[in-house]
Amino acid sequence: MKVKLCSGALGAEIEGIDLRTINSDNFKLINDLLLEHKVIFFREQNMSPEEQINLAKLFGPVEEHAYVKGLEGYPEITRLIKDAEEKNQWGEGWHSDVSYNETPTKAVILKSVKIPPVGGDTVFSNMELAWETLDKELKKIVENRRAEHFSLGAGFFIDSYKHFESNGNDAKEYSNHHPIVRTHPETGKKILFVNWTYTKKIEGLEEHESNEVLSKIFEHQSRLDLTCRYSWTEDNIAIWDNRCVIHYAIADFFPGRGLGYERVMDRIAVLGDRPY
Numbered sequence: 040m041k042v043k044l045c046s047g048a049l050g051a052e053i054e055g056i057d058l059r060t061i062n063s064d065n066f067k068l069i070n071d072l073l074l075e076h077k078v079i080f081f082r083e084q085n086m087s088p089e090e091q092i093n094l095a096k097l098f099g100p101v102e103e104h105a106y107v108k109g110l111e112g113y114p115e116i117t118r119l120i121k122d123a124e125e126k127n128q129w130g131e132g133w134h135s136d137v138s139y140n141e142t143p144t145k146a147v148i149l150k151s152v153k154i155p156p157v158g159g160d161t162v163f164s165n166m167e168l169a170w171e172t173l174d175k176e177l178k179k180i181v182e183n184r185r186a187e188h189f190s191l192g193a194g195f196f197i198d199s200y201k202h203f204e205s206n207g208n209d210a211k212e213y214s215n216h217h218p219i220v221r222t223h224p225e226t227g228k229k230i231l232f233v234n235w236t237y238t239k240k241i242e243g244l245e246e247h248e249s250n251e252v253l254s255k256i257f258e259h260q261s262r263l264d265l266t267c268r269y270s271w272t273e274d275n276i277a278i279w280d281n282r283c284v285i286h287y288a289i290a291d292f293f294p295g296r297g298l299g300y301e302r303v304m305d306r307i308a309v310l311g312d313r314p315y
């Protein structure tokens with residue numbers, strides 16, 4: 040096995056492992072790599088939907104998306120399609136997956152099915168480092184507070200994209216409160232757990248103060264020295280620890296440049312626990 044670091048902040052590309060050979064006996068190897076690097080990438084993994092689901096289940100129970108219909112025959116798989124002529128892409132903007140749920144996603148197993156010749160990289164940012172490097176005054180303000188995360192409603196996930204269908208859950212927007220600094224249940228490390236897409240309010244602060252603090256934190260979280268960037272090829276698998284990274288699917292599909300190609304990903308999410 041070869042481990043190639045993606046940046047000084049997080050992420051590793053792992054060579055010499057066929058993920059189809061991972062089972063409950065050797066799962067610790069993958070989990071340890073994930074805990075150490077927070078996001079791990081594997082190229083040339085020719086996984087079927089069943090094999091991808093089996094891999095995901097080693098991390099825990101899989102969850103279906105709150106609003107989006109799963110792939111035909113595989114409700115656990117959300118197929119993310121960016122049509123050739125679409126500029127928008129699911130996942131653009133910094134976020135941590137479903138942070139608005141009571142028990143946000145633990146890990147995501149994402150498979151690249153169709154990748155454009157240019158554009159569509161994904162960037163990840165290390166929220167353990169983001170907490171360590173946060174300004175002392177900001178740390179004091181947020182350390183023992185909670186923030187409110189909003190689901191944004193079915194329309195947010197469906198209306199702007201050509202190929203996304205509702206799962207029939209027309210539930211309106213809902214929200215949950217989580218500690219701004221959570222503790223990783225496996226490593227014990229402190230993590231900055233807010234994100235630009237879903238976190239809208241800090242409990243106990245006036246609206247203007249909450250907005251000001253959140254915007255400073257969002258700027259800090261996106262510092263390039265906290266990030267790594269992955270350029271996909273087809274049949275790759277990325278696994279990220281959604282408890283301690285935020286990510287951003289770059290929609291750099293501009294007319295005359297990156298536009299004109301399809302991008303298709305199969306996403307499976309593993310249920311997490313209640314942040315503390």
Ligand code: SIN
Pocket residue numbers: 119129130131136160161286287288289304306
């Ligand atoms: C996501 O945000 O879950 C999707 C990431 C990607 O398509 O690169």
